[in-house]
Amino acid sequence: MRLAIVEPIGIDKAKCHELAETILKNKIEVSYYNSPADYKEKIKRSQGAQAVMIANNPYKDNILSQCPELKMISVAFTGVDHVGMEYCRKNKIVVSNCSGYANEAVSELVIGMCISLYRNIAASNEAVRNGKTNENFLGSELAGKKFGVIGAGAIGLKTAALAKAFGCEVYCYRRHLSGKSDYMFVDMDTILKTCDIISLHTPLNEETRGLIDVNKIKLMKKNAILINTARGPVVDAHALAQALKEHRIAGAGIDVFDTEPPLAKDEPLLNVPNVILTPHIGFNTREAIEKRAVTAFTNVAKWLEGMPQNVM
Structure with missing residues (x-):
């Protein structure tokens, strides 16, 4: 054999x-x-x-x-x-x-993206290298934020635990509830309307493809950030890019795309503000x-x- x-x-x-x-x-x-x-x-x-x-x-x-x-x-x-x-x-x-x-690897990347977005780490690095000051880099803290996990499987719950350790108020959603949990489980729309940070951890199937579409994004708060380390097609990239361009949400951290990197030059998220893009590294430790x-x-x-x- x-x-x-x-x-x-x-x-x-x-x-x-x-x-x-x-x-x-x-x-x-x-x-x-x-x-x-x-x-x-x-x-x-x-x-x-x-x-x-x-x-x-x-x-x-x-x-x-x-x-x-x-x-x-x-x-x-x-x-x-x-x-x-x-x-x-x-x-x-x-x-x-x-x-x-990759439970630990992916969940740690989620928190890293949140901190990077909240503290303007990428932009601050560029500012220092170009002789600028901290004048435009007022940040935010994770502590006290409402943190939503959509897809509360093993990785989602590990992410929830890390968010809780940072002092976040954690909300979770999954289709099928089983057993007791340390977290508040609510419907997905409640998470989208309520949370400051929304982290996606769903598998990709016919029910989740395009799950976060233009209508779901409209439910999000203006100060909300979206993190996707699940699968690219779970999010409508064009709708997300438009929302970021129009400042209808505050930011995004994206590790997964409709295709594996290298990305085509017309990838909708390549040239929008306040988004961190990584080339599918969530699992890669x-x-x-x-x-x-x-x-x-x-x-x-x-x-x-x-x-x-x-x-x-």
Whole structure:
């Protein structure tokens, strides 16, 4: 049997071999392709493999249909919207993800974006480098702000905990409530109307695509900031850009887009005021990447044992 790691997963070849030896115990041959690939190259790398490991780049039906021996996909990522899940279900291909590996990484980036926006860190850096003073950089504090989490799963609740530690009044929304919680759960419109900071943590599916559209943005307060570290298409980027240009909301921190960076020059958020853009780095810390790799290999090991875990 063969496992093909068809694209980079953030670890070097030595670490890959170490994990293969310690976790897979040489029960399956491993091929690691530590370079990007288009869909034709992914097909070439995947053919003949019973299991593949991928990161967050598309692995859809055009690839899956060319790999008849494939039985398992270990997704070294949280979301699986880039995988042809319907094809996998129909063809009984097990898909496991690495949910939880980036809880700390993403939630810390959210707080970092909030502080950067509130304290004008990027603009202040430019001011110092251009011989200017602090005259126009009156900031705000997180303490006492109403902080809304839309999508209160594992990452959302970790973000809520950090916000609470900074002295925020935390509001949460999720579609299905279960068990007790330390936070106030309200409907989504209440969060949009009430909160000074709104942080998105929903998965991407047909119900959440375009969730934050022009009408939802209209509900937000003029002093509100929106943080999106979830998935780009959850937000209507054109509507958000227009709201920022017209100063109908105060700012935004965006780590995810409709496509992966590099962005096209006509990306609507590239030239609007008071927005921080980062190139999908929420998950990208040394600690998270190593945790992810361990989980991805363990998912393969459990599948080999007939006890698949983290199945989507």
